[in-house]
Amino acid sequence: MATEAASGSDGNGQGGETAVTYYRLEEVAKRNSLKEIWLVIHGRVYDVTDFLKEHPGGEEVLLEQAGADASESFEDVGHSSDAREMLKQYYIGDVHPDDLKPESGSKDPSKDATCKSCWSYWILPIIGAIVLGFLYRYYTSESKSS
Numbered sequence: 001m002a003t004e005a006a007s008g009s010d011g012n013g014q015g016g017e018t019a020v021t022y023y024r025l026e027e028v029a030k031r032n033s034l035k036e037i038w039l040v041i042h043g044r045v046y047d048v049t050d051f052l053k054e055h056p057g058g059e060e061v062l063l064e065q066a067g068a069d070a071s072e073s074f075e076d077v078g079h080s081s082d083a084r085e086m087l088k089q090y091y092i093g094d095v096h097p098d099d100l101k102p103e104s105g106s107k108d109p110s111k112d113a114t115c116k117s118c119w120s121y122w123i124l125p126i127i128g129a130i131v132l133g134f135l136y137r138y139y140t141s142e143s144k145s146s
């Protein structure tokens with residue numbers, strides 16, 4: 001079921017541009033035939049039914065992704081900025097916030113699993129080096145005094 005939400009300041013949802021329609025993923029998934037093809041790219045829903053025949057990359061690739069999240073495949077191809085501009089034509093609404101996966105939003109680098117900026121990434125080697133330095137000094141001074 002599609003839900004309408006007004007994102008404009010007037011809040012009346014009129015004028016077309018201010019109203020956002022939210023679609024549940026289960027509803028998008030139903031649009032997976034030649035009759036009607038919807039795709040999700042970065043949390044936005046696109047009706048590409050009329051674009052199918054025009055797609056320079058062919059119909060098949062769009063059909064493979066029909067009714068599903070095509071963000072990864074769309075990015076993997078390395079679509080041009082013209083292709084990204086074209087998306088606007090087919091935009092029909094957003095994925096319902098309850099259906100959004102955390103990674104489909106903007107990525108927070110501080111929550112990166114590899115944690116390259118974590119303090120433990122660089123502080124542990126430094127502590128290790130200091131301890132080694134002390135041990136080295138301790139043993140060299142021991143051997144000098146004996």
Ligand code: HEM
Nearest residue numbers: 046048056057061065070073074077079080082083086087
């Ligand atoms: C509404 C969504 C899409 C639009 C508007 C779109 C648009 C385009 C455009 C304009 C091109 C020509 C090359 C360029 O300008 O980048 C292209 C090529 C291509 N697209 Fe898409 N595309 C869409 C979705 C997809 C998806 C979901 C896939 C899935 C794999 C895909 C796969 C390809 C491939 C394989 C090519 C050929 C690339 C090449 O020949 O180098 N496209 N697309």
